[in-house]
Amino acid sequence: MxxxxxxxxxxxxxxxxxxxxxxxxxxxxxxxxxxxxxxxxxxxxxxxxxxxxxxxxxxxxxxxxxxxxxxxxxxxxxxxxxxxxxxxxxxxxxxxxxxxxxxxxxxxxxxxxxxxxxxxxxxxxxxxxxxxxxxxxxxxxxxxxxxxxARRVRFIGDPLRRIAEDHLRILRFFRFLARFGDAPDAEGLAACTARARDLMALSRERIRDELLKLLVAPGAVEVVQLMCVHGIFDPVLPEVTGWAALARSVEREALVGAVPDPIRRLAALLATDPAQADLIGARLKLSNAQRKRLMLASAGDGTGEPRALAYRIGRESAEDRLLLAEDDAPTLVAGWEQLVGWDIPRLPLTGGALVARGLAKGPDVARALHRIEDQWIAERFPDSDRVDAIADAVVAQAIAAPISPNAASPATGRE
CATH class of the missing domain: 3.30.460.10 (Beta Polymerase, domain 2)
Structure with a gap:
């Protein structure tokens, strides 16, 4: 040969x-x-x-x-x-x-x-x-x-012995399957299932690194489904109870051409509330920025004006919300197109400009600034001339009838 x-x-x-x-x-x-x-x-x-x-x-x-x-x-x-x-x-x-x-x-x-x-x-x-x-x-x-x-991921030698040598090989088996495999090797899958509790002996950093790599692999959805069915997550991430939300998120990514992102896909996989998301992020030793993003992705739906959401919580987190929650395809595509290439503006006004208009220094300035900002966002970020007009009206109203501390717009939703 x-x-x-x-x-x-x-x-x-x-x-x-x-x-x-x-x-x-x-x-x-x-x-x-x-x-x-x-x-x-x-x-x-x-x-x-x-x-x-x-x-x-x-x-x-x-x-x-x-x-x-x-x-x-x-x-x-x-x-x-x-x-x-x-x-x-x-x-x-x-x-x-x-x-x-x-x-x-x-x-x-x-x-x-x-x-x-x-x-x-x-x-x-x-x-x-x-x-x-x-x-x-x-x-x-x-x-x-x-x-x-054959696109087959197969252990060298006895799978149970190889897993006993290095427990991380359980997660590596599934990560390589998601990246290179067509179908699981039956002997390897059986060994990983039998020894899944060995994952508890690993550092959370090693688990995190393998999981995040797995989630952006081409076959992530199918392999995560396989892992759920065989109880692989149970010892270290019992919060993972299904894969349907991950599958929907991956479909939405493909629809708009979004680059697969491990933190977004982790949020989809967990489908939990912000407090629980933060605890899981801490357990996996995510960075502070990753934990915050995981929390924001779990904090609400993606409905509403996409640019307003991006202004409030950042473009990346707004994209996460949109891809995790929006089921209507035309709405999703339209919302995504609003965010692509859009530079998030800054409010062209300061508290000093309100004081110059006659508003007394103090908490009323901050409350007035918030009200102006809310209207500016609601009007889809008009130019400085319109902001000046809004500011004049808000200051005049504040001087005539001071703003209550509880008078923030219900649409604010600051996070």
Whole structure:
């Protein structure tokens, strides 16, 4: 049988990459491309990261790279990983490894020069593909090429044992299924279902990172449905009780051409109230900005004037509300078009301008400013001449009959 080779790809021509691989002994068979770059090239999709595997130990890798004038950073020496810093971007080089011990979260490794042994410790067959940097010759020890052709995500070896080694592989199984798979591998699915409670031992940061990546994968809806049916979320996100809202949101995104967004899709998946959304955001260690956005997405419907909503809560959150709540397709499209390319204006008026009109300094100024702002929004952000007219009328009324602290417009809805 003819030797299969890696197709030509732009990333293989990156400046400095050939010098890097030659320094690491590509001509002697001492290094190979591995993992995502090989997999994604075979699938014809863009490559994000380049990883190298090498029989050289980390000290030898660093010595060779420095001798070749390539900057190197020891990013993970305990696991045999260093990062070569090229002008075209970083490339990780990792010494071949085998697991000595694992506890479901961390692994102790020993270095090896056996390519098959290194491949055996990787999670899925489609991630254990290697390619010669010079010739592109492919090396496949566990049927990864056949699985890739069949769009099948399959554990290397016994799935239960692989999950026991690293519990995160449960979520990785579903994430890779959502990105690359057509149907779940039955043995892998059964193992993930049986060991779902192992997820409780993981840090919430690791769970968050995998979940957010999964939610924007092409097959997210189908895979989330599968996870719900098999109780995968129950140990760590029991609030996820269904996938229908996520499916509707994804359909709306496609209708308007919105870029898939993990926080918006998480809000759809949770379908909860703001207080609960904040608690979940804290549990998943979301950033403060992400938690606030998750709360706003859960705080109300997307009805009303889209630009008014965007002014109140920000464009991103207004888009979230629209995509999560609007069921009428023409209304959704029209509302989305109002937001695309629209620069959110600022009220062309200050409290000082109201004082100059004769309003006494104090809380009445803030209340008058709010009333002016409410009318300005209701009139769809007219120009400064109209704002001046509104201000004159509000100030005149305030001087004649002071504004009650409770007189804010019912349409305000500040959040």
């Amino acid at each position: 003819a030797q299969l080779t890696l197709p030509a790809a732009d990333w293989r021509e990156r400046p400095g990459l050939e010098a890097l691989t030659e320094a690491l002994g590509a001509g002697e068979g001492l290094c190979r491309f591995v993992g995502g770059a090989v997999r994604d090239t075979l699938l014809g999709i863009p490559v994000a990261d380049i990883d190298l595997a090498t029989t050289l130990d980390p000290d030898a890798v660093m010595e060779r790279l420095r001798a070749a004038g390539i900057r190197v950073v020891p990013t993970g020496l305990q696991h045999g990983t260093v990062t070569a810093v090229l002008d075209s971007g970083p490339v990780e080089a990792t010494t071949l490894r085998r697991d000595v011990s694992t506890d479901g979260r961390h692994a102790t490794v020993a270095f090896t020069d056996d390519w098959r042994e290194d491949a055996a410790r990787r999670d899925f067959t489609i991630n254990a593909l290697y390619a010669d940097p010079r010739t592109g010759a492919l090396f496949d020890y566990f049927g990864g090429l056949d699985d890739l052709a």
